[in-house]
Amino acid sequence: MGQPMIRAEGLVKEFTRPVRRTGPLAGLRSLVTRERVTTRAVDGVSFTVERGELVGYLGPNGAGKSTTIKMLTGVLVPTSGTVEVDGRVPWKDRTRNARGIGVVFGQRTQLWHDLPLRDSFELVAKLYGLDRPDYERALGRFTELLDLGEFLDTPVRGLSLGQRMRGDLTAAMLYGPPLLYLDEPTVGLDVVAKARIREFVAETNAVDGTTVVLTTHDLVDVERLCRRVLLIDHGEVLYDGDLAALRRRYVPYRDLVVTLAREDDGPLVAPPGTTVVEEPRTARAGTGASDAARVVAFRFDPAQTPTPAVVAAVTAEHEVVDLDVTDPDLEAVIAEIYSSGRVRA
Amino acid sequence: MTSAAQVVALVAIGRQAVRSALAVRSEVLVSAVAVLVRVVLVVLVWRAVYAGVDEVSGVDGPTAVAYAVLGAVFTNVLNPFWRSSLEMRVRQGRIAVDLLRPVGLVPQTLAQQVGTTAAAVPRCVLAVLLALAIGALRAPAGGALGLLAFVVSTALGIAVALLCNLLVAMTAFWTLEVGGALMVYRAVAQFASGALIPLWFMPGWLRGTLEHLPFQAQVFTPLSVYFGALGGGDLAAALAVQALWVVLLALLAQLVWSRALHRVVVQGG
Ligand SMILES: Nc1ncnc2c1ncn2[C@@H]1O[C@H](COP(=O)(O)OP(=O)(O)OP(=O)(O)O)[C@@H](O)[C@H]1O
Ligand SMILES: [Mg+2]
Numbered sequence: 001m002g003q004p005m006i007r008a009e010g011l012v013k014e015f016t017r018p019v020r021r022t023g024p025l026a027g028l029r030s031l032v033t034r035e036r037v038t039t040r041a042v043d044g045v046s047f048t049v050e051r052g053e054l055v056g057y058l059g060p061n062g063a064g065k066s067t068t069i070k071m072l073t074g075v076l077v078p079t080s081g082t083v084e085v086d087g088r089v090p091w092k093d094r095t096r097n098a099r100g101i102g103v104v105f106g107q108r109t110q111l112w113h114d115l116p117l118r119d120s121f122e123l124v125a126k127l128y129g130l131d132r133p134d135y136e137r138a139l140g141r142f143t144e145l146l147d148l149g150e151f152l153d154t155p156v157r158g159l160s161l162g163q164r165m166r167g168d169l170t171a172a173m174l175y176g177p178p179l180l181y182l183d184e185p186t187v188g189l190d191v192v193a194k195a196r197i198r199e200f201v202a203e204t205n206a207v208d209g210t211t212v213v214l215t216t217h218d219l220v221d222v223e224r225l226c227r228r229v230l231l232i233d234h235g236e237v238l239y240d241g242d243l244a245a246l247r248r249r250y251v252p253y254r255d256l257v258v259t260l261a262r263e264d265d266g267p268l269v270a271p272p273g274t275t276v277v278e279e280p281r282t283a284r285a286g287t288g289a290s291d292a293a294r295v296v297a298f299r300f301d302p303a304q305t306p307t308p309a310v311v312a313a314v315t316a317e318h319e320v321v322d323l324d325v326t327d328p329d330l331e332a333v334i335a336e337i338y339s340s341g342r343v344r345a
Numbered sequence: 346m347t348s349a350a351q352v353v354a355l356v357a358i359g360r361q362a363v364r365s366a367l368a369v370r371s372e373v374l375v376s377a378v379a380v381l382v383r384v385v386l387v388v389l390v391w392r393a394v395y396a397g398v399d400e401v402s403g404v405d406g407p408t409a410v411a412y413a414v415l416g417a418v419f420t421n422v423l424n425p426f427w428r429s430s431l432e433m434r435v436r437q438g439r440i441a442v443d444l445l446r447p448v449g450l451v452p453q454t455l456a457q458q459v460g461t462t463a464a465a466v467p468r469c470v471l472a473v474l475l476a477l478a479i480g481a482l483r484a485p486a487g488g489a490l491g492l493l494a495f496v497v498s499t500a501l502g503i504a505v506a507l508l509c510n511l512l513v514a515m516t517a518f519w520t521l522e523v524g525g526a527l528m529v530y531r532a533v534a535q536f537a538s539g540a541l542i543p544l545w546f547m548p549g550w551l552r553g554t555l556e557h558l559p560f561q562a563q564v565f566t567p568l569s570v571y572f573g574a575l576g577g578g579d580l581a582a583a584l585a586v587q588a589l590w591v592v593l594l595a596l597l598a599q600l601v602w603s604r605a606l607h608r609v610v611v612q613g614g
Contacts, residue, residue: 070441073445094444095446096447098445103442103445108442114365127358
């Protein structure tokens with residue numbers, strides 16, 4: 001133990017490109033002036049990841065997630081700052097670092113297009129110096145876990161997206177790396193495929209103790225898998241910590257959603273400590289309420305007003321046929337943070 | 346990774362390249378037919394050229410015909426229609442993945458090229474057998490020792506060709522529109538290597554120029570050895586020049602590669 005799996009400090013990555021000019025003699029002018037424009041994709045990111053953690057690395061499009069992961073894998077050299085993975089500087093020691101990590105870029109396969117999946121795996125095994133029995137064992141296990149049997153002999157170009165992603169995950173984990181980077185591993189997959197991949201990631205983390213850094217725009221992935229999240233935007237860390245704490249801290253309210261017995265009940269009386277939020281909602285099935293039934297939410301802070309008190313006050317005031325207490329979903333929390341650009345202290 | 350493990354990995358990549366090259370049956374068939382047809386055509390042409398003539402520039406008919414056959418076979422292997430894996434992977438943006446392997450990208454690429462070259466061996470054997478059958482080819486000059494010299498020279502020639510091809514493929518790191526440049530390169534390489542016309546027939550100034558380029562080391566040198574055109578001292582010198590090209594091109598490739606890598610890891614491709 002001791003040293004963390006990943007340690008990043010003040011990580012910065014800038015991309016510099018020549019300016020593309022337009023207008024007459026554009027090519028000539030850009031040749032002569034050599035004007036350049038710099039983008040700061042990652043702007044002073046610091047964090048550590050302990051061995052065995054499963055961390056969600058989240059942020060809106062263009063936040064700098066993939067760029068960070070590329071620096072952690074050694075494919076990109078940081079402009080400044082330091083990064084250490086398992087005690088090594090990835091870009092200085094790229095090939096050695098490669099042996100200890102598995103990487104899946106969901107947008108891009110690492111498998112060989114014309115080869116059957118099985119041949120791709122065999123090549124990976126050889127590349128990473130896996131001996132035959134270990135390879136057979138690993139392949140057997142992943143074939144079962146990810147249900148690969150049906151398409152092991154299909155060339156990669158003939159696989160569906162979900163099948164390909166399962167193949168990519170297997171290729172990344174075949175040699176048992178202690179650290180796994182997943183950059184959007186569920187992008188474009190249907191619910192069943194997503195669930196299967198989540199299960200696999202959870203098992204890998206729990207059973208093998210693999211450290212996982214997960215990037216995704218699917219917040220269900222995050223809720224199912226991550227206890228800790230790192231939120232970044234514009235290359236800066238907005239939040240680093242517990243998922244539940246983030247939710248509590250950022251959106252400290254709860255909704256009591258009720259279906260009223262009568263359709264037009266006029267203006268509603270909000271009990272002390274609550275506010276009425278009227279958004280278009282429909283009654284839940286099986287309550288006997290008509291489709292036109294009025295559904296409203298009473299929003300309150302559970303730390304100030306206990307939930308039972310709100311329920312009692314609302315039901316005393318209104319005749320209701322159904323009620324439900326809901327916490328704001330993660331999507332709303334994240335959307336709020338992205339749009340305001342910071343986390344409330 | 347130990348160097349033994351690296352070798353295992355590279356061999357695996359090479360074998361995979363062989364399998365990829367032989368995967369599509371129609372493609373294999375077409376390229377085999379192409380080289381056979383080419384052999385027949387050059388034999389017909391050169392026999393016609395030599396009809397009623399004993400010698401041209403001190404080269405007799407059978408030698409010229411046999412040279413043309415071997416030239417066709419060599420160029421078929423060494424200057425393939427461009428399908429460099431490196432150039433394709435740069436264009437598809439897959440280079441990041443390749444950099445994440447525990448084996449260097451240049452060794453990976455070379456192993457792949459060697460594999461592709463090896464996959465061409467069966468069709469070359471066929472072409473040679475055909476040439477023997479129609480009496481267009483004879484055994485190398487100089488007996489067993491001559492054969493050995495030819496094999497060594499061929500190996501060096503292949504090394505020179507692979508390094509040249511690697512250098513050209515690496516231009517993909519700077520410009521994505523390599524297609525046209527590659528066509529030109531291929532045409533120049535074929536001509537300058539002496540695969541189409543032996544350097545023997547070329548005017549002095551042209552031959553003098555071509556002798557300073559790496560291309561003649563790919564085809565013309567091994568074929569000169571095959572036909573015993575080089576005596577003891579000249580033979581040693583020719584092999585030394587080939588070896589020198591291998592070293593120079595390898596150093597150049599390393600330099601270009603370090604610039605290319607810098608582009609990828611610092612500027613992001
Ligand atoms: N090679 C590059 N050259 C120039 N700019 C780049 C390069 N790679 C990324 N960028 C820029 O850096 C910023 C961060 O990109 P990055 O791919 O890291 O975002 P991301 O968080 O992964 O986004 P997404 O969720 O869309 O995948 C973007 O503004 C992008 O345009
Ligand atoms: Mg990304």
